[in-house]
Amino acid sequence: MSTETGMVNAYVEGSVELNPEEHEMIQRRKALMGPAYRLMYERPLHLVRGEGLWLYDSSGQAYMDAYNNVTSIGHCHPAIVEAISRQLGTLATNTRYLHATVLEYAERLLATMPSDVGHFMFTCTGSDANDLAVRIAQSYTGGTGIIVTETAYHGITQAVSSFSPSLGGNVPLGPNVRCVPAPDAWRNDGDVAATFTADVTAAIHDLERHGIKPAIFICDAVFASDGVFSHPHGVIKGAVDAIHAAGGLYIADEVQSGFGRTGDALWGFERHGVTPDLVTMGKPMGNGYPVAGVAARPEVAEEFGRKARYFNTFGGNTVAATAALAVLETIQSEGLTENARDIGEYFKDGISRLADTHGCLGEVRGAGLFIGVDIVTERGAKTPDAGKTTRIVNGMRDECILISACAKAANVLKIRPPLIFNRENADQFVQALDSVLKRVG
Amino acid sequence: MSTETGMVNAYVEGSVELNPEEHEMIQRRKALMGPAYRLMYERPLHLVRGEGLWLYDSSGQAYMDAYNNVTSIGHCHPAIVEAISRQLGTLATNTRYLHATVLEYAERLLATMPSDVGHFMFTCTGSDANDLAVRIAQSYTGGTGIIVTETAYHGITQAVSSFSPSLGGNVPLGPNVRCVPAPDAWRNDGDVAATFTADVTAAIHDLERHGIKPAIFICDAVFASDGVFSHPHGVIKGAVDAIHAAGGLYIADEVQSGFGRTGDALWGFERHGVTPDLVTMGKPMGNGYPVAGVAARPEVAEEFGRKARYFNTFGGNTVAATAALAVLETIQSEGLTENARDIGEYFKDGISRLADTHGCLGEVRGAGLFIGVDIVTERGAKTPDAGKTTRIVNGMRDECILISACAKAANVLKIRPPLIFNRENADQFVQALDSVLKRVG
Numbered sequence: 001m002s003t004e005t006g007m008v009n010a011y012v013e014g015s016v017e018l019n020p021e022e023h024e025m026i027q028r029r030k031a032l033m034g035p036a037y038r039l040m041y042e043r044p045l046h047l048v049r050g051e052g053l054w055l056y057d058s059s060g061q062a063y064m065d066a067y068n069n070v071t072s073i074g075h076c077h078p079a080i081v082e083a084i085s086r087q088l089g090t091l092a093t094n095t096r097y098l099h100a101t102v103l104e105y106a107e108r109l110l111a112t113m114p115s116d117v118g119h120f121m122f123t124c125t126g127s128d129a130n131d132l133a134v135r136i137a138q139s140y141t142g143g144t145g146i147i148v149t150e151t152a153y154h155g156i157t158q159a160v161s162s163f164s165p166s167l168g169g170n171v172p173l174g175p176n177v178r179c180v181p182a183p184d185a186w187r188n189d190g191d192v193a194a195t196f197t198a199d200v201t202a203a204i205h206d207l208e209r210h211g212i213k214p215a216i217f218i219c220d221a222v223f224a225s226d227g228v229f230s231h232p233h234g235v236i237k238g239a240v241d242a243i244h245a246a247g248g249l250y251i252a253d254e255v256q257s258g259f260g261r262t263g264d265a266l267w268g269f270e271r272h273g274v275t276p277d278l279v280t281m282g283k284p285m286g287n288g289y290p291v292a293g294v295a296a297r298p299e300v301a302e303e304f305g306r307k308a309r310y311f312n313t314f315g316g317n318t319v320a321a322t323a324a325l326a327v328l329e330t331i332q333s334e335g336l337t338e339n340a341r342d343i344g345e346y347f348k349d350g351i352s353r354l355a356d357t358h359g360c361l362g363e364v365r366g367a368g369l370f371i372g373v374d375i376v377t378e379r380g381a382k383t384p385d386a387g388k389t390t391r392i393v394n395g396m397r398d399e400c401i402l403i404s405a406c407a408k409a410a411n412v413l414k415i416r417p418p419l420i421f422n423r424e425n426a427d428q429f430v431q432a433l434d435s436v437l438k439r440v441g
Numbered sequence: 442m443s444t445e446t447g448m449v450n451a452y453v454e455g456s457v458e459l460n461p462e463e464h465e466m467i468q469r470r471k472a473l474m475g476p477a478y479r480l481m482y483e484r485p486l487h488l489v490r491g492e493g494l495w496l497y498d499s500s501g502q503a504y505m506d507a508y509n510n511v512t513s514i515g516h517c518h519p520a521i522v523e524a525i526s527r528q529l530g531t532l533a534t535n536t537r538y539l540h541a542t543v544l545e546y547a548e549r550l551l552a553t554m555p556s557d558v559g560h561f562m563f564t565c566t567g568s569d570a571n572d573l574a575v576r577i578a579q580s581y582t583g584g585t586g587i588i589v590t591e592t593a594y595h596g597i598t599q600a601v602s603s604f605s606p607s608l609g610g611n612v613p614l615g616p617n618v619r620c621v622p623a624p625d626a627w628r629n630d631g632d633v634a635a636t637f638t639a640d641v642t643a644a645i646h647d648l649e650r651h652g653i654k655p656a657i658f659i660c661d662a663v664f665a666s667d668g669v670f671s672h673p674h675g676v677i678k679g680a681v682d683a684i685h686a687a688g689g690l691y692i693a694d695e696v697q698s699g700f701g702r703t704g705d706a707l708w709g710f711e712r713h714g715v716t717p718d719l720v721t722m723g724k725p726m727g728n729g730y731p732v733a734g735v736a737a738r739p740e741v742a743e744e745f746g747r748k749a750r751y752f753n754t755f756g757g758n759t760v761a762a763t764a765a766l767a768v769l770e771t772i773q774s775e776g777l778t779e780n781a782r783d784i785g786e787y788f789k790d791g792i793s794r795l796a797d798t799h800g801c802l803g804e805v806r807g808a809g810l811f812i813g814v815d816i817v818t819e820r821g822a823k824t825p826d827a828g829k830t831t832r833i834v835n836g837m838r839d840e841c842i843l844i845s846a847c848a849k850a851a852n853v854l855k856i857r858p859p860l861i862f863n864r865e866n867a868d869q870f871v872q873a874l875d876s877v878l879k880r881v882g
Binding site: 007010022025026028029032033034035036037038039040044045046047048049050055068070071075076078080081084085088089090091092093094095096097098099100102103106107110118119120121122124125126127128131132134135156157158159161167168170171282283287288289290296298301302304305306307308309310311312313314315317319320 | 451467472473475476477478479485486487489509522525535538544547569572575576598600602723728755756760
């Protein structure tokens with residue numbers, strides 16, 4: 001982990017020798033775009049083309065993309081490219097006019113939700129979606145207090161960055177924000193769900209003790225940035241009950257875990273047997289086209305809508321709705337959620353088998369095609385090993401397979417291939433990981 | 442103005458009889474998307490196709506689009522559709538990899554800016570851009586105070602909505618926000634620039650008196666939502682000097698006034714002879730594709746970038762950069778800024794001539810193809826007439842020409858045809874306006 005940038009797997013200038021083309025691009029980029037931008041890997045990638053599972057750099061080298069959760073049904077999926085291109089040439093306008101596809105999408109999307117969730121609002125990014133969800137929740141509850149996990153990422157707007165602790169110590173948390181440890185079942189000797197409920201309850205009490213009315217508890221279903229804590233099912237149920245008892249709402253952040261990624265259902269929260277008050281979504285929703293949104297219990301959305309109007313110029317534009325509809329139809333018609341479940345199990349088993357010969361593999365966990373591998377100095381001690389994690393991520397990049405890392409201790413491999421991943425791809429990945437693990441020791 | 446919604450020219454249910462198809466769509470929309478969404482016009486439009494200046498409804502009826510500032514170089518511009526479609530089929534990925542087009546766009550865009558403005562950061566929407574600009578400005582200045590005009594609109598995130606007074610009384614302004622009257626030269630008997638400078642200076646003092654360090658003064662170059670106050674040139678110069686003297690920054694919000702709209706230059710702020718610390722842009726940047734950004738003085742952006750990283754999943758993706766590059770090239774190669782200047786003058790003259798026969802036309806003002814027409818009960822008294830304004834907007838809609846209205850008193854016609862507008866189009870518009878003015882009395 002680069003402590004300078006507060007970002008796992010960030011490129012650090014000067015750490016390795018680069019080829020002249022990449023070196024020049026990086027210098028130009030710094031001169032034009034300033035220091036806030038980060039590249040990934042010790043040797044950043046200059047990509048020029050994508051197709052299905054594969055990305056290609058400027059030399060024509062192919063990379064297996066086992067990381068990007070935006071192009072979740074594969075890079076440049078022909079059906080999506082075609083649907084977007086056709087709509088681009090037909091009409092691109094906004095929600096202040098009536099349009100059939102916007103309504104059709106809202107209807108189709110809501111049909112995938114629990115019956116209690118009955119309104120859908122379009123935004124442009126996952127950050128927008130969480131920003132809007134919090135505005136709605138704070139308006140409805142009359143509270144401002146926010147509870148998140150301690151390495152959570154929910155977005156980049158001013159409001160949302162104030163409850164995204166993974167952005168690092170230089171981005172201050174709000175005075176209305178409380179952080180709780182994510183439910184790490186592997187390191188918790190007792191009942192991890194009970195511990196998590198107790199932590200959230202304590203955070204609620206601490207907010208109240210400071211005169212701050214709790215408004216929301218927000219998390220994603222697998223604690224993506226905290227370290228991919230996928231199990232046990234139902235681990236957040238007590239926390240959701242606790243925030244409800246305190247008059248607050250539960251926001252299911254499905255920006256990373258939604259749209260079939262977790263395999264067992266279209267939405268990650270379903271694995272926990274809870275009904276959200278608000279559901280936010282984004283990244284894979286348009287397979288790369290910027291589209292995102294908020295689903296809500298009508299009662300909650302209506303309280304906000306009666307007081308404030310909402311217009312997002314690009315949110316729910318006709319092209320965005322068309323892109324999102326094509327993606328949802330493809331996920332459903334091609335059975336990609338089921339594929340994520342089946343291949344995900346196979347893939348996880350394959351990685352788990354490597355633990356027999358590699359003591360640094362701690363727990364292999366995850367749901368569907370969202371997999372986390374806990375890298376430790378030695379399995380019994382469970383001590384996080386960030387250095388080795390970085391070496392594995394960059395070693396895999398040298399094998400032309402793209403993954404990254406996450407977690408508070410920066411020691412969990414974050415593996416998210418597209419939902420079209422197959423057994424052969426999984427075998428290739430496992431074989432490469434085996435040889436990288438041999439190499440990094 | 443609908444006081445219920447706080448939005449000028451919003452559809453109000455039950456005010457007129459609609460055809461069954463539109464009625465059914467509106468009911469479905471309400472059921473699916475809740476009450477926060479607004480439609481425009483007494484009789485909302487169901488649009489299915491766009492081409493150049495024209496929009497078409499489901500019956501095949503053509504409408505002259507003299508309002509939408511997103512598809513600013515014309516609906517479904519073939520060069521833009523083609524560029525986006527090609528990139529969609531090649532690579533859609535993000536700024537954590539190197540990509541030539543992202544750098545090329547930043548370079549080309551910065552070449553249009555004053556030499557002091559040397560960094561460019563990509564966002565997805567104009568709201569995102571203003572949200573980021575304020576984070577940067579507050580980090581750099583160490584202050585939080587914000588000064589805006591009293592009917593300004595800068596965006597919809599939680600932070601930006603707190604300084605967007607045009608969202609209405611139910612969206613609270615922040616305790617760190619001060620509003621000043623926009624510079625209405627027509628109603629100001631003295632030196633409007635001196636008045637405006639004095640108002641901004643008083644707001645600075647009021648912030649300081651409350652222990653709030655001023656961070657920004659933000660406005661767009663024509664006060665778009667306040668009523669299109671385009672003149673005199675340089676009217677904001679004293680205010681910019683005042684915020685600088687107080688240690689704050691000036692953000693030029695070019696989301697509405699940028700990319701050639703004002704005719705005299707690519708950027709609206711240029712008409713005022715000032716150099717911004719930060720420039721935000723969005724809407725027309727991708728001619729409908731969601732792309733936006735912030736240009737900044739390097740010193741300002743670097744202070745932020747050293748402390749905080751910035752990643753926007755969709756901001757600066759390869760397709761967004763391609764779309765934006767194609768739009769900028771088209772504006773420059775087709776001379777659309779110059780067209781906006783020339784046709785804008787011709788168009789404004791044409792509307793102004795109607796004042797001879799219609800006493801409700803107060804001032805006709807604007808820059809390039811951003812035109813405002815102040816509607817009054819009677820020219821001498823300059824008393825705003827919101828009712829007549831609404832009747833004119835809806836009368837023009839009946840003539841199949843789309844405009845809207847703005848201003849604190851909801852009495853200014855807001856006219857923004859695409860930059861490809863020609864003399865024939867202007868003549869047709871003026872003729873229709875003449876007959877509508879005769880009809881509404």
